[in-house]
Amino acid sequence: MSKVRKVLTVEERVKVINLSEQGQSGRQIAESIGVGRTQIQNILKRKAEVLEEYQVCAPDRKRVKRVTGSEDVNTLVWEFFKDCRQRNAPVNGPLLQTKALQFAENLELENFKASNGWLRSFLSRHNIVFGCMSGERADVDMGVVDDFKSKVPHLCSGFLPKDIFNMDETGLFYKDGSRKTVHVKGDDCAGGKRSTERLSIALCASLTGEKLKPLVLGRLKKPRCFSKVKDVDKLPVMYRSNKKAWMTAAIFEEWLQTVNKQMRRVKKKHSFVFG
Structure with missing residues (x-):
C-alpha cells in the first residue's frame, strides 16, 4: 500500500524554510515535520513562491521578520563579505562557511551549523551570486x-x-581553452587542470x-x-x-x-x- 502524501499548510511550509535557514538538513526537517525528504526539497526549491503566498494569505498580519537564531553570525559574515569585496579579495562558499563557524564559536553558539542550506539561504538573502573575476582594473590607481x-x-x-x-x-x-561548455542537464560539468x-x-x-x-x-x-x-x-x-x-x-x-x-x-x- 502506497504512503499517503501529507499536505502541508502555508505556515508549515514557512516553518520548513525557517528550519533550513537555522542549519537543519533536509532529513532532519522531514523527520520533525513527518513528511518525505523529497517533499522538503521541493518546498526549499520554491522558497520564494512559498513566502510570497504566505504574505498574500495573511494580509491583515504585520510582516514578521523571520528569526533564524543566528542573526549575529549572519551579520558578521555579511560584514566580512563586504570587507573582502571592497579589498577585491576572492570569496567562495567554503570560506563563508568557515568564517561563520568561527563567528559562532566566538559567540558560543553550540548548535549553529554552517550547512549548505545555511549557505544557500545566506546567498539568497543578500542576492549574492558567483562569477569569474576578470581584468585587473581593481589594481589601478585612478589618481595615477x-x-x-x-x-x-x-x-x-x-x-x-x-x-x-x-x-x-x-x-x-x-x-x-574556454571555461564554458555545453553539457547534458543534470550531468557533472567538471573540467580538467588548465594549461x-x-x-x-x-x-x-x-x-x-x-x-x-x-x-x-x-x-x-x-x-x-x-x-x-x-x-x-x-x-x-x-x-x-x-x-x-x-x-x-x-x-x-x-x-x-x-x-x-x-x-x-x-x-x-x-x-x-x-x-
Whole structure:
C-alpha cells in the first residue's frame, strides 16, 4: 500500500524554510515535520513562491521578520563579505562557511551549523551570486591614471597623429581553452587542470592604425615549431626568449633600438606612449 502524501499548510511550509535557514538538513526537517525528504526539497526549491503566498494569505498580519537564531553570525559574515569585496579579495562558499563557524564559536553558539542550506539561504538573502573575476582594473590607481592622461597632450605636442605610437604587452595562454561548455542537464560539468603555458606579446600601433611587427617572448630559444625556419629574424614577429617568457629591460631596449633604426630610415620624427 502506497504512503499517503501529507499536505502541508502555508505556515508549515514557512516553518520548513525557517528550519533550513537555522542549519537543519533536509532529513532532519522531514523527520520533525513527518513528511518525505523529497517533499522538503521541493518546498526549499520554491522558497520564494512559498513566502510570497504566505504574505498574500495573511494580509491583515504585520510582516514578521523571520528569526533564524543566528542573526549575529549572519551579520558578521555579511560584514566580512563586504570587507573582502571592497579589498577585491576572492570569496567562495567554503570560506563563508568557515568564517561563520568561527563567528559562532566566538559567540558560543553550540548548535549553529554552517550547512549548505545555511549557505544557500545566506546567498539568497543578500542576492549574492558567483562569477569569474576578470581584468585587473581593481589594481589601478585612478589618481595615477588621471595624472598620466593630463600629461599625454604635452608629451605628444609637435608630433603628427601618424607618428604617435602606443605600445603595450599582454599574456597569451595559447593552450588554454574556454571555461564554458555545453553539457547534458543534470550531468557533472567538471573540467580538467588548465594549461599555464604562455607567451608574452608586445603590440605597438600608431594613432592612425599603422602596426609595427609584434614582439613575442617565449621560454624556448628555438621551439619545435621553428625546426624548418632557417632565419628567425624573417618571421612576421620579432621573437626572443627567456626562462619565464617575460619582458626584460634588455629585450625592451633591443626592441626600442630596432624601432628607432626603422624610423630613422624613413626619416620619421616619432613619439611613444607605453602602456
